[in-house]
Amino acid sequence: MNRTNDRNLPSCANLRAVFQHPLLEGDSTAATPDEQRLERTLQARARAACSSCPLFEQCLENAILDHDVAGFVAGTTPRQRSRIRAYLGIKVRPDDLGSFAGIIGSGHQIATQDVIRLRRAHPDQPLSFIADRLGCSLSTVKRHLRRARDASPTPHHKDPSKVAAPRLPAAYESVTGRPHPSRTRLAA
Numbered sequence: 397m398n399r400t401n402d403r404n405l406p407s408c409a410n411l412r413a414v415f416q417h418p419l420l421e422g423d424s425t426a427a428t429p430d431e432q433r434l435e436r437t438l439q440a441r442a443r444a445a446c447s448s449c450p451l452f453e454q455c456l457e458n459a460i461l462d463h464d465v466a467g468f469v470a471g472t473t474p475r476q477r478s479r480i481r482a483y484l485g486i487k488v489r490p491d492d493l494g495s496f497a498g499i500i501g502s503g504h505q506i507a508t509q510d511v512i513r514l515r516r517a518h519p520d521q522p523l524s525f526i527a528d529r530l531g532c533s534l535s536t537v538k539r540h541l542r543r544a545r546d547a548s549p550t551p552h553h554k555d556p557s558k559v560a561a562p563r564l565p566a567a568y569e570s571v572t573g574r575p576h577p578s579r580t581r582l583a584a
Contacts, residue, residue, distance in 0.1 A: 407451075427520060439473070
C-alpha cells in the first residue's frame with residue numbers, strides 16, 4: 397500500500413492508495429457486491445482520515461466554495477459536495493485546466509451532448525468507458541459533465557465568498573448525516 401507517515405502532510409497524502417483508488421477517484425463504478433463493499437470500506441477509511449486531519453476545515457472550504465474537484469475530498473463524495481453547494485445556494489465554476497496547461501485539441505471536438513448521451517445510455521459504466529468510446533481523455537469527459545451540470549437551469553446563486561462560515565458545518569452535517577469533525581473535536 398502507498399503509505400507515508402509524514403505528519404506535515406495532509407491525511408490524504410499519507411494514504412494515497414485509499415484516496416487515489418479508482419473507486420474513490422470516480423474513474424470506476426462499483427458494479428459487483430465485492431466492489432461495492434470495497435468502495436464502502438475505502439470511503440470509511442477516507443472519512444476517518446479526513447475527520448482527524450488538521451486541514452479538514454480548509455480542505456472542505458476549498459472543495460465546496462472554490463473548486464469543483466473530483467474524488468473523495470474532505471470526507472465527502474462529489475455528489476455530497478454538489479448537494480452541500482445546493483444547500484448553501486452557491487455555484488462554483490469548473491477550472492479550465494486545459495487552457496492553463498496549453499493543451500491544444502487533436503482536431504476533433506467532443507460535443508457535450510455526446511458525453512451526456514453516452515452517460516445516460518451507460519450510467520453504470522465508468523467514465524473511462526465514455527472517454528474510450530469518444531476517443532478523448534477522462535478529464536475531457538468530466539469537464540463536459542460539469543459544463544452540462546452547470547448549464548442546467550438553476551436558481552440564482554450567491555457569491556461563495558459571502559457564505560457565512562457557520563453555515564458550512566451545518567450543510568456538511570445535513571448532507572452527510574455525520575457530525576462535522578470540528579464539533580466532535582470540541583466535544584472530546
